[in-house]
Amino acid sequence: MKTSDFNFELPEELIAQTPLERRDSSRLLTLDKNTGAVGHHHFYDLPDFLRPGDCLVLNDSRVLPARLIGHRPTGGTCEVLLLVDRGEGCWECLVRPGKKLRTGAQIIFGQGQLTATIERELEDGKRLVQFHYQGIFLEILEELGKMPLPPYIKAELENQERYQTVYSKVVGSAAAPTAGLHFTPELLDNIQEMGVKVCYVTLHVGLGTFRPVKAEDIRDHEMHSEFCMISQETADIINETKRNGGRVICVGTTSCRTIESFAAEDGTMTQRSGWTNIFIYPGYRFKVLDALVTNFHLPQSTLIMLVSALAGREHVLNAYQEAVKEKYRFFSFGDAMFIS
Incomplete structure (x- = not known):
């Protein structure tokens, strides 16, 4: 199966640059995975498509304000993007400008409450960066850091909580598990009141999620690894839902990848944590997931391949074509799909 089989034409003006004022007012395209039938609704209509006894699986990971703007002692502006915490204030990072930030280079952030030293250069242009500070690193990040928005979003985000x-x-x-951005506390309350269980997994989304598939044959693509966790409480809810004939509905591809990574062959779940590089594409047999709430994904991405594994490539591409025709908003701050 070729990467080009998952391409589609997307007018640039349909790439959402800012979130809507009201989270659940985004549009919701429903897709029947068996027939390919499409419907047009709003996200606040989601309860109409859920049933008592179903369970929603949400990813409760929180985005690190991991983009730091600083300057070198000589005054040149630079940018550091935190990727992997190596412990003791040491992080694997991407830096700009790379030519100026070689081993031993110093960086100053804010008024000097945070400084850093480039410890060494890694592969793929990354750097190992040692940070120096007094107090709690996460609190300093909340003050100085910015959201690492995807490269296709050019607008500045006024309220960081919207990501x-x-x-x-x-x-x-x-990066945010963006399918969940449409939920409000009130909508979640309504869903639970109708007898749908809500449970949580954690998968920390890596920047590799935006990495294009460069291999011609999708089977040659190497997935990035991401850390994920599932609690015993969530495992019990999923197992009970399956036993009682309810549907396990994942919110987002990250929740899907977490439960499919940790499920036994018979679909049962237990408490687990670890790294996953699972790659789900057409031909994959889902062990747990029955339905999926998801956003509209980039052409030729691993994410559109995952939804195609659930609903079939032709059904998905037809639905995307319909979404383009109806001027749905695409990607992180865009509209949503419910595939069932």
Whole structure:
């Protein structure tokens, strides 16, 4: 199967640059995975498509304000993007300008409450960076850091909380699990009141999620690894839902990849944590997931391949074509799909 099989034409003006004022007022395209039938709704209509006894699986990872703007002692502006915490204030990072930030280079952030030294150069242009500070690093990041928005978003984000889900809790992602951005506390309450269970997993989204598939044959693509966790409480809810004939509905590809990574062959779940590089594409047999809430994804990305594994490539591309025709908003701050 070729990467080009997952391409589609997207007018640039349909790439959402800012979030809507009201989270759940985004549009919702429904897709029947068996017939390919499409419907047009709004996200606040989601309860109409859920049933008592279903469970929603949400990713409670919180985005780290991981983009730091600083300057060198000589005055030149530079940018550091935190990728992997190596412990003791040491991080694997991307830096700009790379030519100026070689081993031993110093960087100053803010009024000097945070400084850094480039410890060494790594592969792929990355740097190992040692940070120096007094106090709690995460609190300093909240003050100085900016959200690492995807490269296709050019607008500045006025309210940083709009790139967090309302239920985000465990800090560690380099990008938001964006399917969850549509939920409000009130909508979640309504869903639970109708008898749908809500449970949480954690998968810390890496920047590799934006990395294009360069291999001609998708089977030659190497997935990035991401850390994820599932609690015993969530495992129990999923197992009970399956036993009772309810549907397990993942919110986002990250929640899907977490439960599919940790499920036994018979679909049962237990408490687990670890790294996953699972790559789900057409031909994959889902062990747990029955339905998916997701955003519209980039052409030729691993994410559109995952949704195609669930609903079939032709059904998905037809739905995307319909979304383009109806001028849906695409990508992180865009509209949503419910595939069932």
